[in-house]
């Protein structure tokens with residue numbers, strides 16, 4: 001029996017006992033929304049630092065709203081429970097936090113509706129480091145799978161069932177020998193990575209897909225836009241990106257909570273720039289690492305210490 005807890009059906013329970021029925025609406029139809037939040041161990045203070053927790057819970061509320069999910073608790077209470085779970089689980093290493101708002105109904109009727117369902121909130125933590133190897137450049141391929149469309153399954157909402165799209169793209173990319181993939185929109189523009197946003201550098205300008213390009217509106221994306229503009233004085237452009245801009249970029253990197261800042265040195269067997277990790281990528285990687293570890297006093301508001 002491990003000493004780890006999860007939060008389910010309104011209480012903290014041992015992780016082993018945190019189970020749901022096979023008749024649960026969310027299990028049957030993927031009708032749930034989630035967040036991936038990261039908490040870092042801060043050795044100087046012997047505390048955990050949860051990065052941009054309020055922003056993650058704000059996005060969870062927005063995802064819930066799109067999917068007609070009504071959580072029994074609000075964002076402030078979710079944040080309180082997160083802090084309590086980190087304490088109960090005695091986290092002392094980098095940790096991934098997974099809150100989920102899900103359709104908890106056990107009724108299976110002939111009509112699949114997402115109105116008037118019984119919805120619930122649950123939460124667990126897992127230790128996490130190194131989702132992608134960020135120490136060297138990644139080789140990334142353009143996936144033959146297309147990104148979900150806003151009018152089909154909105155990418156703006158972090159919907160559990162939508163991660164079938166991610167799984168197909170990522171798995172086929174791996175089997176083809178790539179570290180990860182870029183997924184295009186139905187119009188053929190660059191949307192994002194399998195589960196992370198993408199940035200390019202061209203002529204010292206940072207470019208990332210606009211939020212109307214079927215991307216998840218990433219919190220790391222917004223963090224890096226702030227850091228690039230305010231700390232490095234770079235111009236940042238958000239706009240549609242053509243596929244072949246990948247091949248002529250000077251630098252490229254992925255950005256995400258689990259991914260952090262992961263430099264890309266090859267797209268589809270073509271070196272990016274001179275084939276080495278670029279200097280803007282390195283500077284942003286370094287700034288991001290300082291920010292999440294609470295080492296940038298100006299951005300201390302992003303870190304909740306537990």
Ligand SMILES: Cc1ncc(COP(=O)(O)O)c(C=O)c1O
Pocket residue numbers: 036192194195196197215216217218219220221255256257258
């Ligand atoms: C599809 C997708 N895009 C982008 C991201 C990056 O978002 P964030 O920086 O908020 O983690 C994620 C990760 O959560 C994701 O799943």
